[in-house]
Amino acid sequence: MVMQLNLRAFFERVEAYFPEKEIVSRQADGTLFRYRYADYCRRVRQLADALRRLGIGPGDKVATLGWNTYRHMELYFAVPCLGAVLHTVNIRLSDDHIAYILNHAEDVALFVDPDLVPTLERIAPQLRTVRHFIVLDDGAGAAALPEVRAYEDFLAQGDAAFAYPVLDENMPCGMCFTSATTGDPKGVSYTQRGLYLHTLALCMADSLAVSEHDTLLPVVPMFHVNSWGLPYAAVATGAKVVLPGPQPTAADILDLIESERVTFCAAAVTVGVQMYAQQRERRRDLGSLRGLMLGGSATPRALMRRYLEDYGVHIYTAWGATEAAPLATITHVRQALLSAGPEAEIEVRARQGIPLPGIELKVLDAQGQPVPRDDEHAGEVYVRGPWVATEYYRDARSRDGFVDGWWKSGDIATVGPDGSIRLVDRAKDLIKSGGEWISSVDLENELMAHPAVAEAAVVAMPDARWQERPIAFIVTAPGAQPPSEEDLRQWLARRFVKWWLPDRFVVTDALPKTGVGKLDKRRLRERAAELAVAGPA
Amino acid sequence: MVMQLNLRAFFERVEAYFPEKEIVSRQADGTLFRYRYADYCRRVRQLADALRRLGIGPGDKVATLGWNTYRHMELYFAVPCLGAVLHTVNIRLSDDHIAYILNHAEDVALFVDPDLVPTLERIAPQLRTVRHFIVLDDGAGAAALPEVRAYEDFLAQGDAAFAYPVLDENMPCGMCFTSATTGDPKGVSYTQRGLYLHTLALCMADSLAVSEHDTLLPVVPMFHVNSWGLPYAAVATGAKVVLPGPQPTAADILDLIESERVTFCAAAVTVGVQMYAQQRERRRDLGSLRGLMLGGSATPRALMRRYLEDYGVHIYTAWGATEAAPLATITHVRQALLSAGPEAEIEVRARQGIPLPGIELKVLDAQGQPVPRDDEHAGEVYVRGPWVATEYYRDARSRDGFVDGWWKSGDIATVGPDGSIRLVDRAKDLIKSGGEWISSVDLENELMAHPAVAEAAVVAMPDARWQERPIAFIVTAPGAQPPSEEDLRQWLARRFVKWWLPDRFVVTDALPKTGVGKLDKRRLRERAAELAVAGPA
Structure with a gap:
């Protein structure tokens, strides 16, 4: 048996063992x-x-x-x-x-x-x-x-x-x-087995280290991939849980952290941004919070730095998806880096990390070969493991999404010397210019670090000569003057080679979002195509 | 698949991820x-x-x-x-x-x-x-x-x-x-599955929390139930490992802790005692050591207190056996007790704790009913789980050791209000006096806390009226005068009811040990029977 x-x-x-916990x-x-x-x-x-x-x-x-x-x-x-x-x-x-x-x-x-x-x-x-x-x-x-x-x-x-x-x-x-x-x-x-093992993985010391000592606040919705597994981890350990209820605002979340002495909170990056802004308006005691896990999109380094410097809060980054229940990788600050200071920690935590125990991962280039560990060559991320799906539910699209038991994630990443991955784009959001790839995510991150930029999105614009060229859409930061194209171009030129720089910068009032609040790049690509047809501004 | x-x-x-670790x-x-x-x-x-x-x-x-x-x-x-x-x-x-x-x-x-x-x-x-x-x-x-x-x-x-x-x-x-x-x-x-899951359990935050940040020193032999699982946990996490090699002395172990900055060490209680004595002779820097796991027999509270007070080292207690690969339970200091001070922690860590996730445990009295959570009524501990044996290898004795998929441990425990178990004896070492049970372990622990006692063992002596009565064998502490029977009786009377007190106290040079260094209670029971036949001293 x-x-x-x-x-x-x-x-x-x-x-049997934690009936008194709240x-x-x-x-x-x-x-x-x-x-x-x-x-x-x-x-x-x-x-x-x-x-x-x-x-x-x-x-x-x-x-x-x-x-x-x-x-x-x-x-x-x-x-x-x-x-x-x-x-x-x-x-x-x-x-x-x-x-x-x-x-x-x-x-x-x-x-x-x-x-x-x-x-x-x-x-x-x-x-x-x-x-x-x-x-x-x-x-x-x-x-x-x-x-x-x-x-x-x-x-x-x-x-x-x-x-x-x-x-x-x-x-x-x-x-x-x-x-x-x-x-x-x-x-x-x-499966029962899949969620059981995913839960154990979250409780391991080198992943989220969920413990009975924790007070967990899952802001990530329970309708969104098991609330990243936190309700299961809470019950597995006897951790106290704080549930934010209907339509929680950033203020509600911060109030709960302070009043219930929350130790670990998980939320979308956009919520993390709002929380930081709200906390600047009214400062709560966040001293109980050992970790804030942000996901759904890339966490800007600047935000990680501010949370750490201003409130001593460590940002946790992971990578996963609905297909992975959801967590497949987690960032881990190695023993050798523990004494290297906050900037080294931020560099690690800005990456998507290494596979959780039990997960196998490979990053393959267009020829199906593993990319070198140089953090430059990018490829598509494949994963498999006890809690990773091997098909879509009664769906012919399973053929495209899974190969020999591996889930083909559609995410594009590089691999660093330590084996950790760094997402550079969704496969469909990569810009293919003259046979080379340009990462929209890398450009967006750098644009958002500009003091006059609140939001930025970079997509491909059809180009007769290069097939595709990047175009950037910019939302001006509150109270700032709209940045000039020349200013933005110089800003990016500090970090990127010339052919990566967007051909155009469009300042706009707001970026289109999907029904689930994610950036709608499909609509932006349509606008880019229209602008390409209309010719230079 | x-x-x-x-x-x-x-x-x-x-x-793939930790090739540089040592x-x-x-x-x-x-x-x-x-x-x-x-x-x-x-x-x-x-x-x-x-x-x-x-x-x-x-x-x-x-x-x-x-x-x-x-x-x-x-x-x-x-x-x-x-x-x-x-x-x-x-x-x-x-x-x-x-x-x-x-x-x-x-x-x-x-x-x-x-x-x-x-x-x-x-x-x-x-x-x-x-x-x-x-x-x-x-x-x-x-x-x-x-x-x-x-x-x-x-x-x-x-x-x-x-x-x-x-x-x-x-x-x-x-x-x-x-x-x-x-x-x-x-x-x-x-099985592969059993050891895999046992390993994950050890790495969970609320068990041993084995991490890549750790430097593990398994002193418990690799020929003794997988060295309590530490070699597997080390590889699972990428933790540095320090192996003590052939015939390590207490001095060797302490030197390794100091020179290699060991964070977690696991050893038999007897080794923990020798290490403490050796450390008093020559003080090493034990500042890196977050935990010392002791097992094989009950850890005296006094030893736990000294390690904590003198060196800030927390003693980890667990319970298990060869049949459980080996760990089935672990002590866990609950969130509510974190601020209760060192004595409260020692009280918790002196118990054998609660089941690791995945393990089911029950403590049944002689009638096969679960004992109440009063920490007084004792029963036999049964466990089952993914890494617990369900039979002995090609051995007819499986019939006696396993019942309906549960391993019948032969260990006698009470259950506290928090559900944690406290071992009081091996089933075969309990003393049945007039229809009631007397715990030899409880008496031994109290005797060993006496300043003039180095070692103590209590076994059953045949008794015409009560069926069995306790008899204590005592080894005098180095440099101390042999304690008198009256002295020992008064010492025990502070904590135990009168009918628990041993009928006889025998001071001896050494206690008999088995080939694996455990106390040989069978030989002591033979001596007790001879003494019973010989009549009062």
């Missing part, structure tokens, strides 16, 4: 809900049993449309411990994409936060498989949904003495869809 | 051998290939009789990465037991340290399956062995470009025999 690796083991450990959850009205793992575990067992009574069992898909709340975290364990699949749906997608996702996954039940009910009411007629709607509150005001229940009433039907079934570790237990820039989103399925 | 969990993943990670190995002449993981990995691949050329393949057993050296550590990965089974043999066992073990395991090759060749020469005629003998040096002076080779010559035959085979994670890769106090030793087999 081989003991199976599954999330239930973490649940039963916290239930979960704190910010509510819609700004007040804090607070209970202990003892209560949490009792309610999770009730919830699992209530789902079972509804006819939901192993393999069934249960969707959520929700914020980071204690109820969502209850679903994070009740659904997998029952053997069902927790399908967290990105609330920021378009109605059509949400409907597509719910239908494609064949979800049978859906839990929804009250403020997201209107979304659901609009798409309800399109849904083909969802039979049960549970509102994560009292269910009032969801009259347009069929079979609607209030969460608390629903949970109360379950038995807190419910014993979980024994599960095979290779069963699916989670699901998340990537927000493809074109076409329908692609689904990724996670 | 499910990615398999095996030790090769750790090997290839250190090879392994230091103390040699027989006291000098230090020093090389890097790059050299280590090259030689491990060569060694694996040399084994393959010898005809050794997946499933074959390769035995070692060796000290903690870099060559032994090469075998720790070469053998498992080839798919073969590394069988580390306890050099302190009797000739007959060593011969039994080698035959029972059906080992085909044996690696032996030069100073252990005489042992092997004595038993060679009894060996039925070992075809190849490799001396971990130059092979000179092993003329009496058949098919003898020198390690370096043997290794040189292998190809450093050897690619390891793909292995199923449930294949055996390690083997160790327990030193049973009666009968033949019992064999335990470890």
Whole structure:
């Protein structure tokens, strides 16, 4: 008999050994809900049993449309411990994409936060498989949904003495869809074994070192790749958790860090930027915070430096994706660099790091050969490992995304002498000029370091002679004069060879964003094409 | 395709990302051998290939009789990465037991340290399956062995470009025999998956937190349950390793800690006691040492306090056994106790702690019911988990040692309100007096805290009325007057109820030890029985 690796083991450990530890959850009205793992575990067992009574069992898909709340975290364990699949749906997608996702996954039940009910009411007629709607509150005001229940009433039907079934570790237990820039989103399925091992990896001393001593604040949404795994790591260790609730502002997050003595926070880079600005307006005590993990895009070095110098907060960088549950690499400051000072640390933490134990990684050039460790030659990053997907869920596009068990990430990186990777671009965002590659990310980072620049985006502009040439879009920093083209050109020339410099610099009021808040480079490329057609400014 | 969990993943990670980190190995002449993981990995691949050329393949057993050296550590990965089974043999066992073990395991090759060749020469005629003998040096002076080779010559035959085979994670890769106090030793087999997961557990922040920043000094022998897993954890993280070599003294160990800036050391409690005494004679700088893990028997609180107060060294306590690869529980100082001061920490660290993630544990009374969490009622500890054995290797005694997939440890413990266990005795060492249990360990600990007592052992003496009564054997501390019976009785009466106090106290020159240096309670029980027959002193 081989003991199976599954999330239930973490649940039963916290239930047995850390019942007194707290979960704190910010509510819609700004007040804090607070209970202990003892209560949490009792309610999770009730919830699992209530789902079972509804006819939901192993393999069934249960969707959520929700914020980071204690109820969502209850679903994070009740659904997998029952053997069902927790399908967290990105609330920021378009109605059509949400409907597509719910239908494609064949979800049978859906839990929804009250403020997201209107979304659901609009798409309800399109849904083909969802039979049960549970509102994560009292269910009032969801009259347009069929079979609607209030969460608390629903949970109360379950038995807190419910014993979980024994599960095979290779069963699916989670699901998340990537927000493809074109076409329908692609689904990724996670196994019990995969999430179990991902969780252990996060708790290792050289990754995030999640500990019972921590107070974790996952700002990264629970609908976004398992909130980077923090809810699972919290339960695995007995760490206190602080959940920021619906629509948290930078001020809300900082207030929570101060009042709950948060030790580790994870958020999108854009949130990290807002937090820094807000903290400058009103200074909170961030002394408890050992780490702030930022992701979703490259963290500007300047921001890392400011957090470290002003508040002693270390920025954690990792790399991953929906396909990797999500973490595949992590930055690690080596023993040899511990005494090298803050700038050396920032140089390391600005990179995406080395694979977590269990993950295999390779960076291949256009000929399929590993790139040298010179930090100059770039290639595409491939990964595989116990928690990395090997296909998209019932999707013909799996053929393009996976090769011989490796996930082909579409991210372009260099490899340093220490083996750590440095992302330079998305494959599709690279600029191919005269047969050579130019990294839009490197140019953007340098432009954003300019004092008069708030935001910058660089994309390819069609060019008759060179095939593509870079063009930069610039948003002026608040209170600054728009920088001149000559000024920006000189700024970049300090660090880049001449043929890397953008042919044009366009100052604009705002950069277009996608539904999930990422820079919309597709629309910028369309504008660049129009400008190319229109000729020189 | 499910990615398999095996030790090769750790090997290839250190090879790719930490080639510059060091392994230091103390040699027989006291000098230090020093090389890097790059050299280590090259030689491990060569060694694996040399084994393959010898005809050794997946499933074959390769035995070692060796000290903690870099060559032994090469075998720790070469053998498992080839798919073969590394069988580390306890050099302190009797000739007959060593011969039994080698035959029972059906080992085909044996690696032996030069100073252990005489042992092997004595038993060679009894060996039925070992075809190849490799001396971990130059092979000179092993003329009496058949098919003898020198390690370096043997290794040189292998190809450093050897690619390891793909292995199923449930294949055996390690083997160790327990030193049973009666009968033949019992064999335990470890799988790739089991040792992989055990290694991750050691690296978690709340267990040993093994990190690339560490310099590990495993004093616990590599022939003793995988050196508690430290060689595997070192390779998994890229930690520097310092190996103490043949016959290390307490002075050797302290010198290594000081000169190599060791951060974490693991050793038997008896070694920890000798180290403390030696350190008092000549004070080394122990400032680098974040932890000293002691095991094999209970660590006296007084020793923990002295290490902490005098040198700032935290003592780590865990619990496990050969059957658990070896670690099943670990002490963890909870967040709530971090500011409670050193005495609170010592109270926690004197206990055996809570299960590592993945391990399930229960403590059952004589009726098979879980004992309450009152730290008073004692029961037998049962564990199961991904790296816990479910049988003895080809041994009918498996029937007694395992129940429904649980290993029945034979250790008696109480459970505290926080769920942590406190070992009170071995099942066979408990004293059953008038239907109640008396813990020999508790009495021994208190006796050893007496200033005039160096060592103490308490066993059961047959008693007509109460069935059994405790009797204490005492070794006087150096320079002290032998304590009187009345003195000892009063000393114990401060902490124990009257019926727990031993009926007799016998001052003796030395306590009998087994071949592996453990207290031989069987011989003490024989003496107690003789004394009972002889009547009152």
